[in-house]
Amino acid sequence: MASITNQPNDTTVNINISPIFISTDLLHSILSHQSLIQHFHSSLPSVSQTINTPSRQSYPVSPSSSLLVMPSWSLSPSLPYLGVKLVTHFPRNSSLNLPGLHASYVLFSSTTGQPLASMDGTVLTHYRTASVSGLASKILARNDSKVLVMIGAGALAPHLIKAHLAARPSLQRVVIWNRTMKKASDLAESMRKCNEHDGVCFYCNENLEEIIELGDIVSCATNAEVPLVKGEKLREGAHLDLVGSFKHTMRECDDEAIRRGRVFVDNEAALEEAGELVGAFERGVIGKGDIAGKLVELINGEKAGRMNNEITVFKSVGSAAVDLLAAQLVYDSINEKI
Known part of the structure; x- marks a missing residue:
């Protein structure tokens, strides 16, 4: 070669x-x-x-x-x-x-x-998608983040967990939710057996609204068309990572989460593809001009990342x-x- x-x-x-x-x-x-x-x-x-x-x-x-x-x-x-x-x-x-x-x-x-x-x-795709979210978490999540909430237990979920743990070594607990709780339980068990994460506690919980309130970082990787994350439940200073949707019909969080947070995207395509954002634009919740920045702009320091104890939202749709x-x-x- x-x-x-x-x-x-x-x-x-x-x-x-x-x-x-x-x-x-x-x-x-x-x-x-x-x-x-x-x-x-x-x-x-x-x-x-x-x-x-x-x-x-x-x-x-x-x-x-x-x-x-x-x-x-x-x-x-x-x-x-x-x-x-x-x-x-x-x-x-x-x-x-x-x-x-x-x-x-x-x-x-x-x-x-x-x-x-x-x-x-x-x-x-699993590695690059999770690592993009991890990079955004490194820039946008609080330095003292302790609790990661993982919504969804599909093939991408373990990658997202590992990427957020790599980006934010301060994390101590990972709480997993899935519509089928057996999958959440199995994922928590497999993560416990992983030797890479000594000192991190992994468990599952079926009460979604309860665990969202606990999350310093809330990461979503689902095919949801009905919002799972209610913005009123997000704690001050939380970082919301939205990965699943790439169609107008798909939506992982409600308008209140978009309204409360400063919203960042991985690239311009998110403004045209992501159901959470397209719907929010159509309903007048925010405008395209309210998007706080793209990932490259954050890396370059062209756009400011986290400001104090605000809620940050990162929406990714993927990029070639x-x-x-x-x-x-x-x-x-x-x-x-x-």
């Missing part, structure tokens, strides 16, 4: 590239939420202007299922890659005890167009740009070992 050489004033290109398949086990061994949070924090400001990311394309496969196509590329010498993620969203898979989201990711050279690698896009950066970290890490 060889990398492409394409530095300024250097036209040398190594054409002896064999595309590789990166197994799921290898992906897990390379990626960590801590390393990806750090990678996004250091890389996003410098490469965000060089990455081309068309709008996500969504095609209905059936009334309830869809295919999403997410391309992104950069011609920068520091990021000479082009990547495409194909995602299927089949929410009724829960009745089959299968995940609702599946994805595959392919990485190409943006210098020659040659295929470089393919990998499990589902796992890549962070997919590309995550795939870059994986591929470059493998090349460095050769």
Whole structure:
């Protein structure tokens, strides 16, 4: 395997590239939420202007299922890659005890167009989505945050828990809620068995409104179309992390949560896709001009993050740009070992 050489004033290109398949086990061994949070924090400001990311394309496969196509590329010498993620969203898979989201990711050279690698896009998405939330939590959550409330116990939930714990080591308790409490209980048990989190208490609770009041950080990863988080229940100084919705019909929190909080987004697409925000705009709860900033602006210090003991809200819908950066970290890490 060889990398492409394409530095300024250097036209040398190594054409002896064999595309590789990166197994799921290898992906897990390379990626960590801590390393990806750090990678996004250091890389996003410098490469965000060089990455081309068309709008996500969504095609209905059936009334309830869809295919999403997410391309992104950069011609920068520091990021000479082009990547495409194909995602299927089949929410009724829960009745089959299968995940609702599946994805595959392919990485190409943006210098020659040659295929470089393919990998499990589902796992890549879990890591990058959770790490984006972790980075936002690092910037927006209180430094003394003690309690994380995790709403949802699907495949993304353990990643979100680990990312928030990596970003906020002050966290001491994690409370998990899910519509099916058995899944919440199983997740709490699996997290207890994880050797990475000594001193952190994991448990589940079926009283959603009660545990929302406890959360210094409240993270949501569900397919909810009826709001689960009631804004009146959020404690002062809480940070609300909304991950699940990416359609107008999906909504994880009510208007009061949006009204009470200073709202930040991962990227501009959230203003057009997220049901919580689109609905709030239509109902006059807030305007687009009230959005306090995007993630890159927070990293750069262009927009102020937390102010005193306010409530902060971070809404992410995902981006092919962070997919590309995550795939870059994986591929470059493998090349460095050769």
